[in-house]
Amino acid sequence: MEKRILIAGFGGQGVLLMGQLLSKAGMHENMQVCWMPSYGPEMRGGEANCGVVLADEPIGSPLVTEPDVAILMNRPSLDKFEPSIAPGGTLLYNSSLIDAEPSRTDIKVYDVPCNDIAVKIGNARVANMVMLGAFNALTELLPAESLLEALRETLGSGKEHLIPVNQQALAAGAESVV
């Protein structure tokens, strides 16, 4: 098993964090993991993306150039990365912010209105967790508990009070696609 996942959006949407959570959750499952960010003269509001590889044997290339799964959080990401998805792959896109329809017919496409769902929950900032919940429900790559554990580790004790709303976001995202 080797899954190559690309997560892209604009800086501030938490796309790098999403990738780190997937990586940490993969470690909980004793997978080989690798997280690779785009880096450059970047800023809040600019482009941000990261690749995550989850595998059960030592990982080759750390770069995700033909993702099995692409999680695209804004319109520029859709334009840029939809063509790169491996045939037969999966695209999840944030339909709250993306007003276009993906055009590929050789991949599975799921629209997740991440921001709308997050606002309904009461915290617009958990849109990324809504998407992760949807991703996880669709791919069944990682147990939901591992993802939550990864979140706990990352937030630490100082931000423990944020766990419930994030947990809610993960669940709402999962519900939105099943």
Next chain:
Amino acid sequence: MAKLLMKGNEAIAEAAIRAGCRCFFGYPITPQNQIPEYMSKRMPQVGGTFLQAESEVSAINMVYGASGAGARVMTSSSGPGVSLKQEGISYLAGAQLPCVIVNIMRGGPGLGSIQPSQGDYYQATRGGGHGDYRLPVLAPSSVGEAVELTRKAFDLADKYRTPVIVLGDGMIGQMMEPVELPDDGESAREPESKPWAARGWDGSSPRAIINSLYIDPSVLEQHNLALQRKFAEIEKAETSFASERVEDADLVIAAYGTMARIARSAIRMARAEGLKVGMIRPVTLWPFPSEPFAQAARTAKAFLTVEMSAGQMVDDVRLAVAGRKPVHFYGRTGGMVPTVRDVLSRIKEAV
């Protein structure tokens, strides 16, 4: 011990601290900034010294001073900054001072780009500065190996009284992978006794003098011969490489660092198509592992060197293969990274 998910740059910095490094001098440059950033936070916690110098030139000369006084010391930079350090590195080599220099390579020449590259291979493996010297160069291909090799770099530096280079590229600096950090405490690895270090004279022993100036050419030649004997010793004892599926390979790929990871993915695809491809991955770039290439030249039909450069390590592969088999080359420059597909199609051309 539990594994941690760490960025390459941070893992190198923590590995240095756990190897007993207590002095860090540097100047910011992308894509290695997390090393000084991490050191600025951690060094005060372990009673060490972090100092952001006013330039790379002063940073490397601070390394000279700290090393001369017997400290385990490190600096880090990327291409343009490492070029600025070369005068100091030559002095360190001449004065036989141990230290670790990390170069997280970016696209060049000049200011170039901040994206990953392997264009500093020549500079690292041929000494880099003026005069006849070589430095051990260690090239990790995963974050976990970056931890191991950083630790090893300090040990080699002290063992042979030489600067040691850890050579990575922007990818290894920026990516995160699980690492297991050596758990021998933060102060367990004190630098071994260094009778040559200038720590203040109490009259009981000859004065320790840290110097690379020898006015009398016959004396300097003796010094050079001693250095050459040391380099020969390092070549004999410290050469390191990893090989994958070379035994039955028609085509042997030569790649180091993260480039070897990309090559590994391409080799898996080639093998799935029935092509017999293997890889020799130099872990020490100097001393270069010529022997496994010479051996493989007996059984393989051809070699393919893949680099993020216009072709630098390929020279060493050709010296090792010595004309017995063709050595092909594929590379990208400027911060462009060869894709798995690119490498696979070059494999098919070369097989």
